[in-house]
Amino acid sequence: MIFYCHFAWVWRADTWIAFSRLQWMVLDFFGPTMFVAMSIVGSMASYQKEVASGGKPRHTRRSLVRISYLFAVGEVMNAVSVGFLGIWHVFAWNVITTIAIFSLLMPYIARLNVKTRLFLIACVMILYYPLVDLAMASMRAANIDFAIIQPQHLQDPATLCYVLFFHHGMMSPLIPWIMLPLCISIVFDPLVSKYATASAAEIHAELKKIAAIGAIMIAGAIALGLNLSGGFGIGPVNEIYNPTDTFFHWPFPEGVPAFFVRHTPQYMFYTLGIVFVFFSGVCEWQLVRGRRLKWDDKINNFGILSLTGFTMSHAGFLFPWIRLDVIPFFIVFIPILLGFVYSFWLWTNRCRAALSLEWFMGMYTALLNKALERLSRGSPRENPRVASGQRAEPPPAT
Numbered sequence: 001m002i003f004y005c006h007f008a009w010v011w012r013a014d015t016w017i018a019f020s021r022l023q024w025m026v027l028d029f030f031g032p033t034m035f036v037a038m039s040i041v042g043s044m045a046s047y048q049k050e051v052a053s054g055g056k057p058r059h060t061r062r063s064l065v066r067i068s069y070l071f072a073v074g075e076v077m078n079a080v081s082v083g084f085l086g087i088w089h090v091f092a093w094n095v096i097t098t099i100a101i102f103s104l105l106m107p108y109i110a111r112l113n114v115k116t117r118l119f120l121i122a123c124v125m126i127l128y129y130p131l132v133d134l135a136m137a138s139m140r141a142a143n144i145d146f147a148i149i150q151p152q153h154l155q156d157p158a159t160l161c162y163v164l165f166f167h168h169g170m171m172s173p174l175i176p177w178i179m180l181p182l183c184i185s186i187v188f189d190p191l192v193s194k195y196a197t198a199s200a201a202e203i204h205a206e207l208k209k210i211a212a213i214g215a216i217m218i219a220g221a222i223a224l225g226l227n228l229s230g231g232f233g234i235g236p237v238n239e240i241y242n243p244t245d246t247f248f249h250w251p252f253p254e255g256v257p258a259f260f261v262r263h264t265p266q267y268m269f270y271t272l273g274i275v276f277v278f279f280s281g282v283c284e285w286q287l288v289r290g291r292r293l294k295w296d297d298k299i300n301n302f303g304i305l306s307l308t309g310f311t312m313s314h315a316g317f318l319f320p321w322i323r324l325d326v327i328p329f330f331i332v333f334i335p336i337l338l339g340f341v342y343s344f345w346l347w348t349n350r351c352r353a354a355l356s357l358e359w360f361m362g363m364y365t366a367l368l369n370k371a372l373e374r375l376s377r378g379s380p381r382e383n384p385r386v387a388s389g390q391r392a393e394p395p396p397a398t
Contacts (some may be wrong), residue, residue, distance in 0.1 A: 001030035003309075003337055005040060011333075013323045018245035021276040029271035029278070032095045032172045033180070035310065037275050039099045040184045043106040044192045051193065055349060057107035065365045070100035073307070073357065086151045087164065093170040093177070095310070101174075102181045109181050110189070115180045116118040124176045125265045131175070135162040136232070146232060168232040168263055176268050182273060187213055204288045207280040214276025217269045225259030225266030230251055237261060245274040247326060305344050310339065310358040 005027065008020045047057045059067075061235065074097030082089045109117065138158030139146065146162075147169065153159045165175045191206040198206075231237030240250045250256070259266040285291050293299065302309055316322070326331060354357045 001027050002035075003313045003340065004286075005031065006332065007333055008312045008329065010320055011322045011324050011329060012318045013325050013329075014242070014244040014246070014274070015246045016251060016326050017242040017250035018240050019063050019326070021239040021242075022248060022250070023343075024236070025240075025256065026261065028260075028267075029274040031271075032098070033268075033271040034275050034278075035095055035306070036099055036102065036172060036180055036234050036270065036277075040106060040181050041103055041188055041192065042189060043103045043108070045195075047107055047110075048192050048196070051110075052168065052196070059104075059107055059112040062365060062369060065368045065372075066361060067100050067103050069361045069364050070096055071102070073097075075266070076102055084151070085149075086373055087152070088125075088151065088154055091164055093167065095171045096307070098172040098177060106185070109185050114186055116184055117245045120367050121179050121182050124179050128265050132166050132232070134158070135166060166263070173263060176263060176265050179265070179268050180272060188278065196232070200288050204284065207284050207288070208274055212274050212282035214280065215277030217276065220265045221259045221268075221270035221273060223255075225264070225270065227258050228255040229261050229264075230255040231256045231261050250380040298341050301345045301348050304348060305353060305356055305358055308353075309340070309344065311357060311360055313375070317366075 005020075005024050006021075006100075012020045015081075026302075042324075043345070046063060047059070051057055072324070074094055077094045077096060078089045078092040081094070085092070101147065112120075136146065136156045139156070139162060140151075142153075142156050144153045144156065145160055149159060149163060154163060163172060167173050187210055191210065194202055194206065237256055240256060258264050259270040261267055285293075324369045349355055
């Protein structure tokens with residue numbers, strides 16, 4: 001779905017701009033929300049063994065090295081996409097940077113009790129609109145356009161605050177996306193903690209709870225997000241009013257429901273609720289009933305290379321002159337997508353995913369771990385004689 005939205009975004013003809021934007025809004029739970037959510041669940045699973053043994057959630061050196069790699073990839077993306085912001089581009093919120101930061105925070109979030117996490121979620125929900133309105137009002141007074149913020153604008157405190165925490169043009173700004181690790185850590189902790197030893201019946205019971213919570217979140221988000229909103233001055237919502245679209249015309253000039261506006265609290269609960277329900281359904285089918293889907297191994301393999309896949313979903317931008325109506329687009333796009341899935345399967349099974357971003361992550365992690373181990377072996381803290389100022393004896397000959 002991420003491939004579809006990205007390719008359609010750049011290759012669509014004017015005849016279906018509004019139609020494609022409507023599809024994007026409906027399918028957006030497949031985008032950053034699902035990508036970040038599944039990464040958070042993976043982070044929780046990575047330190048569960050430590051928790052099961054009675055310890056506190058913590059990072060291993062290996063996990064910190066992997067997180068540093070994600071930061072590096074996110075930094076490259078920021079440098080390409082918003083490098084014009086100068087040093088401030090480091091703080092741009094692309095989905096890879098967001099995953100890195102949330103992975104770094106997860107053990108500390110998991111140590112908070114549930115009431116504290118619920119309180120923080122409530123604070124974000126209550127304060128989001130007042131804080132955004134305050135920042136945007138100050139920016140309007142300074143004649144700063146939200147859509148074309150420049151480095152010189154960041155001297156304004158309100159603009160800097162907006163860019164660091166709320167920017168609606170970014171993929172996943174800190175507020176309100178911080179609600180994702182807070183919510184997921186509450187909802188998924190019972191399943192993750194039981195999974196290693198749980199029976200199919202126990203997994204089924206936990207999946208039912210996750211699906212029920214997801215359904216409640218969807219219903220609540222829709223109920224609180226039926227008010228029509230024109231968005232926040234950034235392009236996506238405006239695209240749904242494209243007058244040249246021959247397939248679809250949005251009937252409400254006042255705007256779209258708030259739960260369709262990316263980054264609003266209603267959007268966060270709506271898309272995350274769908275992810276919970278979707279996740280529960282797939283796990284019920286595969287883990288409890290033991291069934292599989294067609295092309296199961298190839299699709300799962302595509303997930304193994306998810307970082308490379310996300311990056312390559314932007315391949316359509318290499319050919320920005322292509323413009324296709326709906327039917328020609330699908331005739332061209334579907335074979336391209338199947339080709340990506342199958343080639344990724346060959347890439348993994350025949351070439352061991354060599355030169356993929358995941359392959360570089362493995363190399364980076366192995367090399368940096370070895371370097372850090374050598375440094376720690378030579379550290380004074382590892383040798384009590386050196387630490388106390390005594391002369392260290394040479395190691396025995398081998």
